[in-house]
Amino acid sequence: MSTGTRRRGGDLEAAIYEAVFEQLKAVGYRGLTMEGIATEARTGKAALYRRWQSKDELVTDALKHVLPDPPSAPSTGRVREDMLLLLTCLRDTLVACRGAALKVLKEESGDGKGIMHEVIRARISQPVMDRLYESLVEGAARGEVRPEAATRQIAKVGPAMIVYRNLTEGVTMDDEQLASVVDDVLIPIVRPR
Structure with a gap:
């Protein structure tokens, strides 16, 4: 297929990724085909199959x-700031996933644990919870957090609130609301008595 100038490397890859999302919007996940993606990206199917064995x-x-890249361990040295940074990362990921194509992918994944769920969990959700837990443990060592509050269960509270609000109300928390989750919910849970 001739497009005038042959694209290679990063340019071709970007065009293919854009084509994936355009096709998801147009035909949904079930209608998505390698041929449709190739046509949308103005390339041949062979270019896709050289790199990917399946549409999944x-x-x-x-x-x-x-x-976004998985969050690295925050190094603020303060639990409140660590929480804000990590929850902002999670919130911003949800914003990035609000596109129509991603919504279609999520809705069509069947049991809700399809490709999108697994990628977001591995790339963002689990690393955020792991970093929150590490921050709680470090905060307990500094005396900012009650030792018995430095648990993986408590590390899930902030992310759960953000995801719940996004799912039930369809809105994303702004910076002020995120700060309220940290200041009015999380800090009182972990603060030394």
Whole structure:
């Protein structure tokens, strides 16, 4: 297929990822085909199959391409600031996933634990909860957190509130609301008595 100038490397990959999301919007996950993606990206199917064996592999890579990198351990030295940074990362990921194509992918994944769920869990949700837990443990060592509050269960509270609000109300928390989750819910749970 001739497009004038042959694209390679990053340019071709970006066009293919964009085509994945355009096709998801147009035909949904069930209607998504490698041929449709190739046509949308103005390339041949062979270019897709050289890198991806299936549409699931391609969709997974496309998702990873649009999602932010997993958060690194915050190094603020203060539990409140660590919580704000990590919850902001999670919130911003939800914002990135609000596109129509991603919504279609989520809705069509069947049991709700399809490709999108797995990629977001591995790339963002689990690392955020792991970093929150690490921050609680470090905060307990500094005396900012009650030792018995430095648990994985408590590390899930903030992310659960953000995801719940997003799912039930369809809105994303702004910075002030995130600060309220930290200041009015999380800090009182972990603060030394």
